Amino acid sequence: MEGDGHGIEELRQMDMVGVGGAALPAEIGDRLVKNGVHLISRFGSAECGFLLSSNRDFDVDKDWQHLRNYNPPKLLDFEQREDRLAELVIRPGWPHMAKQNRSDGSFATADLFAPHTTIKNAWLYHSRADSQLTLITGKKFDPAPLEDAIAISSHLDDVLIFGNNRPYPGALLLRSEQSNNVSDLELLNAIWPVVEKLNGESQDHARIRLEMLVPLVHQSQPLEKSSKGTMIRRAAESRFEDDIERAYGAQEHDQVVDVNDEDLPQHLTGLIQTITSQSAELSEDTDLFSYGVDSIACMQLRSSLRGLVPNSTDQLPMSIVEDCGTIRRLTDYVIRKRHGESNTDGEDEEQLMLDLVKEFGSWEQSASEDTLNRSRDKNAAGELVVLTGATGGLGAYILDLLQKIANVDTIYCLVRGADEDVAKERVNKALKQRDLESLVEGPSAKVKVIPAQLSDERLGLSDELYTHLAKKATSIIHVAWTVNFRLKLRSFINDNITGVRNLINLALNEHRSTPLRFTYCSSTAAIMHGPLDESGCLPERLLSDPSAASPLGYSRSKWVAEQICAEASKRTSLRGRIAVVRHGQLAGDSVSGVWNTKEAWPMMLSTARLIKCLPDLGDEPVDWLPVDTAAQAFLEATGVNTGSESAKAEDISIYHVLNPHQRPTWHEMLQWLHKKKEEFEIVSPQEWVKKLEEYDSADHSAMKLLGLWKDSYGNGPGEAKQRPQFSMVETRKHIPALRDVKPLDEAYLGSIWKWVQENVH
CATH class of the missing domain: 1.10.1200.10 (ACP-like)
Incomplete structure (x- = not known):
């Protein structure tokens, strides 16, 4: 009807024209809407019936593909997933629900949607979560749009992108009949510019190298398709299994390349x-x-x-x-x-650590006597806080608390992002994932999200904004850091160690009677191998020997940053204005249990659903600190919430923000979970690793840590090493939030367990 003038006229007379089932090509739908047809798209499922449509004000809204959610979130919700997508989840109470697949009685549809950029509650169907390719790293992407874009070529009948449980993807190029005599080289020369352009527009892990494009002869039997016209991927992968194996085999056995x-x-x-x-x-x-x-x-x-x-x-x-x-x-x-x-x-990494302190910890400015006898101007305006790391777990909670403090006037969040909208979206996503309130919009908003680059001398800020912050900021809270335990120390220099120096330079840019406060978020790993004090604990002070840090590049970079902060406190007007907060293992919110889906402990717990067992780590202490408690403690260390001088006037302050208790143990926690009638076995760590290896799918985020767990537990439990305790004497004096930290109890760990089962997939 769309191609017929009379048919278009008939459709234009109707109040509404609906489409469903197989997708209507976008160009056809766009033409219908342009010609005045009130077109809507409808979406439903066999399990839950009709769910969404794009019904709207047809006179002003032409987005016929974006489905509108007019239902309350308690019945129909969109849960955030990776890459700005959200999964449609049907909650208990929906009038037609033939199936549930979660413990709370809800149904996760596995249908992924992208939000409209400007229209609230408008969602564009993207793909099926279960049709995505999952690489061995745990990264996922939808191959269908890439396949469609490549297959447009007249040289091809179809394209099959593969990569499940592999380190990187490839593509089978199924020749069209008329191109059957075209050589592989000619075919690749014709296709590669399209693939190269797509690589530039795609997620990093979805890029396809030239060497992974595999030309095949024309196939007399086309790829199997579903009733909706989508490829039946498992059947296609099985059919071309040998070709896929050969593609990776060629990469694994590269010929020697002749390069001088x-x-x-x-x-x-x-x-x-x-x-x-x-x-x-x-x-x-x-x-x-x-x-x-x-x-x-x-x-x-x-x-x-x-x-x-x-x-x-x-x-x-x-x-x-x-x-x-x-x-x-x-x-x-x-x-x-x-x-x-x-x-x-x-290269001696410990010598490199000392060299970096010398390079980044030298200042011409010196501390003057009046910096030791200053007090805050009683007539000063409220706090202006510069915060980094607001897109991470701890940073998001710190931001949430800062917004609620009456004497904090403005919070500048320095965030990576191409522009302000992207940066703001990243912060809002971090808040939403943790059930925290989204940012308030408008000119009077307390929070200002600024795209920044900490490795840049001026932090990637305009001269006007840099000068404003240098003059008016009262506190810099530096939480942002790369969390990658595979990287060597050298890889932390550019963005992380340089960033500490540049932020301290911001604090020193303007001479003023009351310098701002600088608080750096370090880690207990920075001194994990250091000498114990007289009480048998790791001390609340700087350790000058670089061997005190654990051997990871991450830990060593934290040690270097601590020393840079100490040098700034000794040699500049920031004397007594700098605090270093070493935090231990943080965990989910103390009430909701909301944690981080990418952390190792939640991923480990989530494997109970995959392989019906968990490892018995014996007396391993579950000494996690709820992240909201840690955020409160962190703010008390900064003095922002009271305007007080948390740091000792004569020196840098060191605080240990952690849970000091050695109970419960891991074994005790598993016993508590068993009392909830959770169906999993408790097995040796070695057996648990073996079962994970035998699990035949990478379609779960936990699988990307298999290598790490195999190294740790694959050869048996080994000797249990007692972890050192950390002194908290000074910390408790200055930080009320940590004076009465209790051991984790059964109710809290139950909330963690519930959150893991619902969110770590």
């Missing part, structure tokens, strides 16, 4: 730019992770490196890219391997 030692830097530069789909300048000393090399790119790069080193299949460490971190160091590594030299990294 002198040409290695240029070769590696081109390789990395191709893998990351970037053309920005890449020097030999650029930090690869700042440039955009993620975990998937590391795997692809490692695969290519094997072709540069003869007979090296089993000799390249899995973490070779992370360990080197720059083109110069990768080049040195390859050359040493080629010439049979030792592969030991000659």
Whole structure:
């Protein structure tokens, strides 16, 4: 009817024209709406009946594909998922519900939607969660839009993108009949520009390398499709299983590439730019992770490196890219391997730690005597707080508390983001995920979200804003930090360690009678291997020996940052105005149990649903601190909530924000969960790892930690190591929130368990 003038006229006369089932092509729907047809899209399911439609004010609203949710959230809700998508969930009480798949009686549909950018409660269908590809890293993406975009070529009948339980994706190119005699090279030359453009627009982990494009001959039997016209993916993957295996096999057994030692830097530069789909300048000393090399790119790069080193299949460490971190160091590594030299990294990381403190902890300004005898101006205006890390768990809770403090006038959140809208969306997402109130909009809003770059000398801010913050800010709270335990110390220099220095420089930019307060969020890992005090605890003071930090790059970077803060306190007008807060393991909200779906402990607990068992970690203490308690303690350390001087006037202050109790143990927690009639076995850690390895799907976020757990528990429980205790004497004096921390109880851990079962997938 759409192609017939008379048919269009008939449709235009109708009050409403609905479509459902198989998707109506967007261009056809757009033409109908443009010609005055009141077109709506309808959405439902066999389990729950009719759910949504795009019924709207047809005169002013032309978005016929966006479904409107006029139902209360208690009946029909959209739960946030990765990549700005949300899953439709039907709550108990919906009038037609033939099936439930959650313990609370709700039904998670596995249908993913994208929100409209301006229309509230308007959602565009995106894909099925269960049709997404899940890489071995746990990263997911929907291949269908990419397949459709590539298959437009007249050279192709169809495209199958693969990658389930693999490190990176590839694509089978099914030739059209008329292109059956076109050579593979000609076909790839025709298709690659399209793929290259899509790579630039796609998520990093969805990028497809040229080497992973696999041309196939014309297929007399087309790919199997469902009644809705979508590919039956499992059937297609099974049909072409051998071709997929060969694609990865070719990558795993690369031929030796003939590149001279002198040409290695240029070769590696081109390789990395191709893998990351970037053309920005890449020097030999650029930090690869700042440039955009993620975990998937590391795997692809490692695969290519094997072709540069003869007979090296089993000799390249899995973490070779992370360990080197720059083109110069990768080049040195390859050359040493080629010439049979030792592969030991000659760099002493502990010496590097000391060198970094010297480089970033030197200031010309010195502390003057009047900085020791100052008091806050009683007529000063309210607090102006600069906060980093508001998109993380602790930072989101700190932001939520700051908004509720009467004497805080303005909060500037410095956030990574291409523009203000993207940055604000990231903060709102972090708040919503934790059931915290969204930001208030409008010119009088207390919170101002600013896109920033902490590695930039001026923090990526305009001169006007930088000067304003330097003059008016009363407190800087620095929480943002890269949490990646695979990275070496060197990879924390550019964005993290440099960021500490730049934020302290902001605090020192203007000379004023009352310098602002600077609070740095450190970690107990920064001194985990340090000497104990006379009470047998790790002390509430700086430890000058770099060996005090645990050997992870993350821990060492935290130690370096602490020392930089100490140098600033000793040598500048910030003397006595700096506090370092070392936090331990944080956990879910003390009431709701809301935690972080990407943390290891929730992921471990979630495996009970996958393999019906959990590991018995014996007397491992469950000494987690609820994140809302930690946020309150953190604010008390800053003095923002009272305007008081939390830091001791003569020195830097060190606080330990953690749960000091050694009970309950992990075994006791599992027994409590068993009392709730939860159906899982308690097995040895080794058996638990084995069952995870046998689980035949990567379609669960916990699977990306399998390698870590295998290293920790795969060879048996090993010897239980008693963790050191941390002194909290000074902390309790200055931070009321930590004076009466109780051991975690059964009710709280039950709320954690409930949240994990509903949210960690």
